[in-house]
Amino acid sequence: MSRPTTPRRPVRATGERPAARRTAPASGQKKPVQKKQVRKKAAPSRRGRGGSGGGRRTPWPVRLVRGIFGAVWGAGWRLAVFAGMILAGWVAVVYSTLPPVSQMMDGRVRGSVTLMDREGETFAWRGDQYGGGVHADSVSPDLKHAIVATEDRRFYMHPGVDPIGIAGAMRINMSEGRSPLSGNGGSTITQQTAKLLCVGRAFDPSSGQTEAQYEAECRESSLARKAREAIYALAMEVKYSKDEILTIYMNRAYLGAGTRGFEAASQLYFGKPASQVGPAEAAMLAGLLKAPSRFAPTANLARSQERANVILGLMEDQGYLSHEEAEDARAHPATLSAAAANRTGGYFADWVMGVVPEYYGKGTTEDVTIRTTLDMKMQQQAEAALAEVFRTKVRAGSEAEAAIVVMGADGAVRAMVGGRDADVPGGFNRAVQAKRQTGSAFKPFVYATALDLGYSYNDRVEDAPLTINVPGSGPWTPQNYSRNFRGWVSLTQALEDSLNIPAVKVSEAVGRQNVIRVATDFGIDSTMFNGPSLALGVSEASLLELTGAYAGILNGGQSVAPYGLTSLSVRGETGPVMEKEGGIGERVISRDASQQLVYMMNQVVEHGTGHRAKLDGRPAAGKTGTTSSARDAWFMGFTGDFVVGVWMGYDDNTPLTGVTGGGLPAEIWHEVMVRINQGRPVTPLPMITPSQNQPERMVGGGQGGSQGQGGQATPQIPVPDLSKLPEQAQGLAERIMRDVRGLFGRN
Structure with a gap:
C-alpha cells in the first residue's frame, strides 16, 4: 500500500524565514490591507577598528593622524612618481649625449713629452x-x-x-x-x-x-x-x-x-x-x-x-x-x-723643455718624443762628484749651492747639474737661470782678443800701479788679489797667476769693444759693461753660456751654441719634425790664437791658480774666477774631449767664506773630470809647443794709466823688450819707437 505523498518543502538558505503562506481570499471577502513595514535602521556596531567591541567612535586625534598620514601618503607617491619621471627624463637626456667608449678613453688636456738620452733610453717625462x-x-x-x-x-x-x-x-x-x-x-x-x-x-x-x-x-x-x-x-x-x-x-x-x-x-x-x-x-x-x-x-x-x-x-x-x-x-x-x-737628469730635462717650441713642449697637445745629448752615466758621475765634495769638504748645514755643466767641443751638453738637490723637476736651475758675475773666468776673452790681433803668449806687460779716470765715476785703481805687483810679466804669466792690472792694461790696449765682440761671438749673450773693469769680469753670464764660450776655445776658435736636442718626433708622423747635428758656428779668433790661448790656460792648471784641478797623466786647461767679496767662485776648463764648468755661491749673494775659484770649484771640477774620463784614452790639447826663441813685445808700453778721450786708456804700440837687444842697438831702437809714436800722435 503506498504512502500518501507529502509535498516537499522548498530548500531555503540558512537563516531565511519562510514566506507567509498565501491563501486566496474567499469569494466576496475583501482583500486584507497589509501594513507597510518600516525597516529600522541598524544601530552602529560597537566594534570599532581596533576596538574590542562596542559601538564607540574612533577618537578624534587618531582620526586626525590618519587623515594627515593619508594626505601625505597620497601627495608623496604622486610626487615620487613625478620626480621619477623627471629623473628618468634627465637620465634619458644625458644618455643621448654619451659618445662611444673609444672616444672617452684619452681625455687629456695636454699631450706628453718623453725625453730620451743619447743611447735612446728614457730618462724623463713631462706633460x-x-x-x-x-x-x-x-x-x-x-x-x-x-x-x-x-x-x-x-x-x-x-x-x-x-x-x-x-x-x-x-x-x-x-x-x-x-x-x-x-x-x-x-x-x-x-x-x-x-x-x-x-x-x-x-x-x-x-x-x-x-x-x-x-x-x-x-x-x-x-x-x-x-x-x-x-x-x-x-x-x-x-x-x-x-x-x-x-x-x-x-x-x-x-x-x-x-x-x-x-x-x-x-x-x-x-x-x-x-x-x-x-x-x-x-x-x-x-x-x-x-x-x-x-x-x-x-x-x-x-x-x-x-x-x-x-x-x-x-x-x-x-x-x-x-x-x-x-x-x-x-x-x-x-x-x-x-x-x-733613476731620478737624474731633471735639470737637463727642464732646460730642453724650455728651448723647444711651446707647441712641442709645455703647451703640446700631441705626444712628443725628444732624443737628447744627455749621457746618463756622465750625469750620474757629475752629481756624485758634487755630492762627494760637499760631503767631505764643506761644513755640515751649509746652504751654499753649486752647478755643473759638462759639454763636448761641439756644444753638445752631456750633463747638467742645476743645484745640490738633483731631483727638483721645475726647480731653479742655477746652470741656466742664474746670471752671475764671472770674475777672472772672463780674462781668457781679453787675451783671446789680443792674440787674434797679433800679440803673442810671450809678449810682456807691466804689472804696476794703475789709475784710470772714469768719466762720471772718477779715478779707478784696480788691485791684484795679492795686493802686490810683479813688474814685467808675460801674457802667459799674467793669466797663469790671474793678475788683474795686466788684464786691464791688455783690454785697454786692444780696445774694450773688441773684447766685447769676441766674448759675444763666443756665446756670452749677456749685456757687457763697457768700462775698464770689463776685463775683471764684472759683467754677468750663466754657467751654460760661459761653458759654451770655453768650448769655442777648445774647438779651435769657432763659436759654439750649446744644445741638448738631437731630434724631435710627434706620434703619428713618419719622421722627425726637428733635428740638430751640431752647435759649431762661425770662426771668432784664428786657430793660431786659440792654440796659444789653450797653452796659456794649460799653464794655469799646471803652475797657476788652478793647480788643484790638475789631472794625473791627462793635460787640461782652465781658468779660475772669483768675484768681488767672493760672492761667486768659478772654475772653467777642458781636456781634449770635454769642457766642464763649475759655479759655486749662495742664491742670495751672501759672500762665500774662504772659497775662491781655485779652491772648492777646482776640486769639484777635478772630481768630475776624473770620473767622466775614466777608461778613456788621453786626447792631447790643441795647443802650441812654446818656442825657446819666441820674440817678446811690450804691451801698454809700461805707461800705466795713460788716458785718451772718453776716459779710456789709449792703447799703446807694442814695445819690444829692449834689454834683449845688443847694447849698441838699443839707442837706435828707442829713437825709432819715438818716431813711430809721433806718427800716431801718441806719447
Missing part, C-alpha cells in the same frame, strides 16, 4: 703621459680586481649609485668627528668616472677658462655637483656595460708623476704593460688612486709599498687572492724599474 688605450678584459686580472676591491667592492651590483656605500661613508665621517658629507664620499667607480669626465664637459681653451680653473671646477664637491655626477653615472650605467665603464676609468685616472691611465703608470713605474703586472704591482697601482702624488713610488717607495699592503688585504678579504698569494705578494713587494728609479 700628461698616456700609454695607450687598455680594456678591462685585456689588463691583468690582478689589476682589475685590485681596482674594484679598493674603490668599489659592490661595483658589479649597484646601478651607478650605491646607497649602502654612501651610508657607510657618512657613518665613518661622523665617527671621525667630521660632518656627514666631509671626507669619505662613498662614490662608486661610475661616479668617479663621471667626475673624471667632468660630467661630459670638455675643456675649451677658447672659453677664456684656464686649465687649472677647469680642473678645479671638475673636482668641485658641492651637493649640486654630486647630484649631477649621480645623474651622469646612472646614464652611463644604462649606456655602457660595467666593464666599459671600468675601461674608461682605467684610462683616465691620474696616477702620479704625470701619468694618465694604468698603462702609462705601469710602463713608467715598472717598465711593463698593464697586462703583465702581478698582485704586488697591481696593488701598488690601485693604491695610487687615493692620493697619486703622495703614494707615487717615485716620491716615496716605502710609503707606496705600505699602501700596497693595505690593498692586498682588501683583495684577500674579498676573495680575489688566497692567503698564500697575498702573503707571497707582501714578501715580494713591487719595486721601480731602473728607468723610474
Whole structure:
C-alpha cells in the first residue's frame, strides 16, 4: 500500500524565514490591507577598528593622524612618481649625449713629452703621459680586481649609485668627528668616472677658462655637483656595460708623476704593460688612486709599498687572492724599474723643455718624443762628484749651492747639474737661470782678443800701479788679489797667476769693444759693461753660456751654441719634425790664437791658480774666477774631449767664506773630470809647443794709466823688450819707437 505523498518543502538558505503562506481570499471577502513595514535602521556596531567591541567612535586625534598620514601618503607617491619621471627624463637626456667608449678613453688636456738620452733610453717625462688605450678584459686580472676591491667592492651590483656605500661613508665621517658629507664620499667607480669626465664637459681653451680653473671646477664637491655626477653615472650605467665603464676609468685616472691611465703608470713605474703586472704591482697601482702624488713610488717607495699592503688585504678579504698569494705578494713587494728609479737628469730635462717650441713642449697637445745629448752615466758621475765634495769638504748645514755643466767641443751638453738637490723637476736651475758675475773666468776673452790681433803668449806687460779716470765715476785703481805687483810679466804669466792690472792694461790696449765682440761671438749673450773693469769680469753670464764660450776655445776658435736636442718626433708622423747635428758656428779668433790661448790656460792648471784641478797623466786647461767679496767662485776648463764648468755661491749673494775659484770649484771640477774620463784614452790639447826663441813685445808700453778721450786708456804700440837687444842697438831702437809714436800722435 503506498504512502500518501507529502509535498516537499522548498530548500531555503540558512537563516531565511519562510514566506507567509498565501491563501486566496474567499469569494466576496475583501482583500486584507497589509501594513507597510518600516525597516529600522541598524544601530552602529560597537566594534570599532581596533576596538574590542562596542559601538564607540574612533577618537578624534587618531582620526586626525590618519587623515594627515593619508594626505601625505597620497601627495608623496604622486610626487615620487613625478620626480621619477623627471629623473628618468634627465637620465634619458644625458644618455643621448654619451659618445662611444673609444672616444672617452684619452681625455687629456695636454699631450706628453718623453725625453730620451743619447743611447735612446728614457730618462724623463713631462706633460700628461698616456700609454695607450687598455680594456678591462685585456689588463691583468690582478689589476682589475685590485681596482674594484679598493674603490668599489659592490661595483658589479649597484646601478651607478650605491646607497649602502654612501651610508657607510657618512657613518665613518661622523665617527671621525667630521660632518656627514666631509671626507669619505662613498662614490662608486661610475661616479668617479663621471667626475673624471667632468660630467661630459670638455675643456675649451677658447672659453677664456684656464686649465687649472677647469680642473678645479671638475673636482668641485658641492651637493649640486654630486647630484649631477649621480645623474651622469646612472646614464652611463644604462649606456655602457660595467666593464666599459671600468675601461674608461682605467684610462683616465691620474696616477702620479704625470701619468694618465694604468698603462702609462705601469710602463713608467715598472717598465711593463698593464697586462703583465702581478698582485704586488697591481696593488701598488690601485693604491695610487687615493692620493697619486703622495703614494707615487717615485716620491716615496716605502710609503707606496705600505699602501700596497693595505690593498692586498682588501683583495684577500674579498676573495680575489688566497692567503698564500697575498702573503707571497707582501714578501715580494713591487719595486721601480731602473728607468723610474733613476731620478737624474731633471735639470737637463727642464732646460730642453724650455728651448723647444711651446707647441712641442709645455703647451703640446700631441705626444712628443725628444732624443737628447744627455749621457746618463756622465750625469750620474757629475752629481756624485758634487755630492762627494760637499760631503767631505764643506761644513755640515751649509746652504751654499753649486752647478755643473759638462759639454763636448761641439756644444753638445752631456750633463747638467742645476743645484745640490738633483731631483727638483721645475726647480731653479742655477746652470741656466742664474746670471752671475764671472770674475777672472772672463780674462781668457781679453787675451783671446789680443792674440787674434797679433800679440803673442810671450809678449810682456807691466804689472804696476794703475789709475784710470772714469768719466762720471772718477779715478779707478784696480788691485791684484795679492795686493802686490810683479813688474814685467808675460801674457802667459799674467793669466797663469790671474793678475788683474795686466788684464786691464791688455783690454785697454786692444780696445774694450773688441773684447766685447769676441766674448759675444763666443756665446756670452749677456749685456757687457763697457768700462775698464770689463776685463775683471764684472759683467754677468750663466754657467751654460760661459761653458759654451770655453768650448769655442777648445774647438779651435769657432763659436759654439750649446744644445741638448738631437731630434724631435710627434706620434703619428713618419719622421722627425726637428733635428740638430751640431752647435759649431762661425770662426771668432784664428786657430793660431786659440792654440796659444789653450797653452796659456794649460799653464794655469799646471803652475797657476788652478793647480788643484790638475789631472794625473791627462793635460787640461782652465781658468779660475772669483768675484768681488767672493760672492761667486768659478772654475772653467777642458781636456781634449770635454769642457766642464763649475759655479759655486749662495742664491742670495751672501759672500762665500774662504772659497775662491781655485779652491772648492777646482776640486769639484777635478772630481768630475776624473770620473767622466775614466777608461778613456788621453786626447792631447790643441795647443802650441812654446818656442825657446819666441820674440817678446811690450804691451801698454809700461805707461800705466795713460788716458785718451772718453776716459779710456789709449792703447799703446807694442814695445819690444829692449834689454834683449845688443847694447849698441838699443839707442837706435828707442829713437825709432819715438818716431813711430809721433806718427800716431801718441806719447
